[in-house]
Amino acid sequence: MKVVVTGAAGFIGSHLSEKLLAEGHEVLGIDAFVNYYPREIKERNLARALDHRAFRFLEGRLQEMNLAEGLEGASQVYHLAAQAGVRASWGRDFEIYTEHNVLGTQRLLEAAVAAGVPRLVYASSSSVYGDATELPLREDTPCRPVSPYGVTKLAAEHLVRIYGANHGLPAVSLRYFTVYGPRQRPDMAFHRFLTAALAGEPVRVFGDGRQTRDFTFVADIVAATRAAADTGRPGCVYNVGGGERISVNDVLQLVGEVTGRRLTILREDVQRGDMRDTLAELAAARRDLSFRSTVTLREGLAREWEWIRGAR
Helix, strand or coil, rough: CCCEEEEECHHEEEEEEEEHHHCCCCCEEEEECCCCCHHHHHHHHHHHHCCCCCEEEEECCCCCCCCCHHCCCCCEEEEECCCCCHHHHCCCHHHHHHHHHHHHHHHHHHHHHHHHCHHHHEEEEEHHHCCCCCCCCCCCCCCCCCHHHHEEEEEEHHHHHHHHHCCCCCCCEEEECCCCCCCCCCHHHHHHHHHHHHHHCCEEEEECCCCCECCCEHHHHHHHHHHHHHCCCCCCCCECCCCCCEEEEHHHHHHHHCCCCCEEEEEEECCCCCCCECEEEEHHHHHHCCCCCCCCCCHHHHHHHHHHHCCC
């Protein structure tokens, strides 16, 4: 098949592109190289795909590109491009989030309808839920985001839904729960913890560390994303998570065990927009996507640790 991956130079997008190429597909990768973190990191993410003869790359912003040619003949479109980061989405920078996460998505959906794309998968986020009163979080749990970033991801979900309902675009949305692993963004917690351990520097932790997360290894995310394009039901939203809830304090203990380093913890104030607890209900993903989390947190942390050591 010919497939299109937006955000192909990102953490998850680069892994997904390589998976699709390994399966024998022709892949068109699109990325704007937004400056949320250094361009050279994204270029390293993309290096393996660029070496593959079945990979073609376009650089540009979805909201400004002529997408008709790129989407022509595409059997599947994976929309992972987004302005990332909960804490940076406040203030004047919110305009950047609306540009990339809302307007960019709308432009892509218009082009996908015009091209008659048979299947589109949108990468959403558990941030759409906010601080729900009950766990686990189900797909029908009311969404009340606590960050501007979460608002834009939920707005894009609504766009995906209405383009399906009104234009017949067969689309599926996936709510990713805290993804980690090799190539993780440098601002994300595990990357910061492991990098600090390697450098022998203090580990900065926001809040008391008793907040909990459902962490998901990147290979499991990629498997679910691929399955969503093949067996996901158009119009549906699916949680994709590790299926285990663990506190940040317990993660720090595990980081110390995996790295063999003694960690010095610096406590800082809770950040605006950070959710207190997350845990995914995965029944729908198991049923329709045959999804199972296959990588334990300890194993996944060890893999990310080896990658960080090799990248230095």
